Amino acid sequence: MRVLSGIQPSGSLHLGNYFGMMKKMIEYQEHEELFCFIANYHAQTSLSDGKTLARGTLEAAANFLALGMNPEKSTFWVQSDVPEVQELAWILSNFTPMGLLERCHSYKDKIGKGIAANHGLFAYPVLMTADILLFQSEKVPVGKDQKQHVEVARDIAIKFNNEYGDIFTLPEPEIDEEVATVPGLDGQKMSKSYGNTIDLFAEDKALRKQIMRIVTAPIPVEEPKDPDVCNVYKLSRLFLDKAGDAALRQRYQAGGLAFGEVKQELFETVRDYFAPQAEYRRELLANPDGIRETLARGADKARHAASKTLRKVRKKTGLVY
Ligand code: ADP
Ligand code: TRP
Numbered sequence: 001m002r003v004l005s006g007i008q009p010s011g012s013l014h015l016g017n018y019f020g021m022m023k024k025m026i027e028y029q030e031h032e033e034l035f036c037f038i039a040n041y042h043a044q045t046s047l048s049d050g051k052t053l054a055r056g057t058l059e060a061a062a063n064f065l066a067l068g069m070n071p072e073k074s075t076f077w078v079q080s081d082v083p084e085v086q087e088l089a090w091i092l093s094n095f096t097p098m099g100l101l102e103r104c105h106s107y108k109d110k111i112g113k114g115i116a117a118n119h120g121l122f123a124y125p126v127l128m129t130a131d132i133l134l135f136q137s138e139k140v141p142v143g144k145d146q147k148q149h150v151e152v153a154r155d156i157a158i159k160f161n162n163e164y165g166d167i168f169t170l171p172e173p174e175i176d177e178e179v180a181t182v183p184g185l186d187g188q189k190m191s192k193s194y195g196n197t198i199d200l201f202a203e204d205k206a207l208r209k210q211i212m213r214i215v216t217a218p219i220p221v222e223e224p225k226d227p228d229v230c231n232v233y234k235l236s237r238l239f240l241d242k243a244g245d246a247a248l249r250q251r252y253q254a255g256g257l258a259f260g261e262v263k264q265e266l267f268e269t270v271r272d273y274f275a276p277q278a279e280y281r282r283e284l285l286a287n288p289d290g291i292r293e294t295l296a297r298g299a300d301k302a303r304h305a306a307s308k309t310l311r312k313v314r315k316k317t318g319l320v321y
Contacts, residue, residue, distance in 0.1 A: 002169075003032045004137035006039035006079065006128075009060035010047050014197035015270075016182035016190035018067070019238050020143040024176060026068040028141070034074035035135050035302070036064070041079050041086075041127060045120045061291050063201070066281035071294050079131065081299035084306040089123070089130035091317055095159045096126050096152075105148055129153040133160075134306045136169040144181055145189070147173045164316040167309075182238070185214045187231050198235070200274050201281060211267045216259040227252040232262045239269050 005025055007017065028034045038060045040053060047053050057078055069076055079085060101107065104125055111117050132140055132153045140150045150173035157168040181189050184196030191197070198210050214231050227233040227249045237245050251257050284291055314320050 001032045001138050002035065002136060003028045003139045003141065003174075004035040004037075004132060004135050004171075005141050006037045006042070006131055007060060007064075008039045008043045009053065009056035010043045010192065012192075012197075012199045013060075013063050013201060014190055014192065014199050015235065015238065016143070016184070016197070018200055019182050020176075021141060022064065022067060024141050026064075029070055029074040032139075035137065035305075036069065036074055036076050037082075037131070037302070038064075038078045039131070042124060045118075045124055046115075058288050058291055059285065061295055062281050062284040065284055065291070065294070066277045068277075071298055075298055075301045075305070076295070077298035077302040078295050081295065082134075082302045082306050084303065084310050085127070085130045085134055088134050088310060088313060089127045091313060091319075092129055092133070092156050092160065093123065093126050095156050095163070096129075100152055100155060101125060104152065106145060125149045125152045126156070129156045132171045133157055133168045134309050135302070136305075136309060137171045138169055139174050140171050141174040141176070144175055147175060167312055167316060183231050183234050185210065185231070187215060198270065200270075201278050204271055207271060208267045211263050211270070212260075214263060214266075221258045222255050224255040225252045225257060230259075232259060232266060236262060236266050236269070239266075239273060 025036050040057050128149050154170050157170050184190035186196045219225055
């Protein structure tokens with residue numbers, strides 16, 4: 001099965017990114033044909049500073065590699081190193097009704113927040129469609145917020161295939177219900193744009209500070225507490241096995257549990273869980289040329305796969321004359 005997903009290189013990596021997407025992607029490389037890329041074109045819709053984007057791209061690559069992405073077992077590249085995707089996006093935009101894009105929640109949410117509408121933001125799902133279809137992806141693991149975009153990709157693929165025959169594989173979104181939405185410090189979805197994240201590779205002091213800011217209900221220590229409405233519990237359970245989960249629930253329900261205590265435990269858990277990866281990440285970032293070489297090899301592999309699809313599309317749509 002061919003599995004594909006991308007992650008934007010903007011900002012530092014948080015638990016929502018990791019548990020919502022990266023962890024699963026890294027596991028996929030063991031038993032599926034994995035395509036994974038850094039969506040730097042997409043990041044341009046929210047980032048105009050070139051230096052920040054370039055640095056963020058290297059860091060995002062280091063994050064993935066440090067967390068276990070193995071370029072021998074997968075195809076791992078930077079989106080803009082395979083410019084074929086832009087050509088496909090243009091071709092597909094002619095199969096994209098305006099209404100389909102106007103209905104996209106992510107676009108509407110951004111406009112609602114006062115972000116100025118520009119064509120990049122509006123056309124974002126078409127580029128994402130090109131990412132998916134160019135590689136004939138079957139399964140696209142994403143967080144809940146991106147599900148609609150994968151459905152858009154499917155709709156566009158159907159429209160194109162109706163016209164030209166079975167050129168594109170129809171992709172399916174894959175959402176892991178267990179961790180569908182990782183809550184942030186305030187209980188809303190954890191997101192860079194809400195400033196409510198817990199960052200995987202934060203320094204200890206900053207990490208502890210973030211975790212201590214998790215919002216909890218004003219319930220006296222001695223009273224029993226409902227774990228299912230507690231943000232600290234919801235985050236802690238991401239790291240627990242069944243027995244650990246049951247034990248923590250028991251402590252909430254028994255009474256006598258102080259939120260400060262479970263926050264401290266969560267801090268230690270996150271710190272220890274990611275410590276080896278943080279060390280490897282530092283080593284990778286100390287040699288950016290090494291990262292660039294790895295990415296260039298990945299782009300070669302990706303271009304090889306991309307050119308197969310694009311050759312067919314160009315021929316069918318009359319670009320080969
Ligand atoms: P952010 O919302 O912080 O900008 P991105 O949009 O860059 O995060 O998300 C990158 C990937 O991580 C996407 O697949 C997205 O669906 C997933 N993701 C982000 N935040 C969460 C979350 N809180 N819970 C689950 N998945 C998430
Ligand atoms: N839009 C996705 C996000 O912000 C990133 C992305 C770009 C992506 N292209 C993709 C995800 C293709 C899956 C498939 O998270």
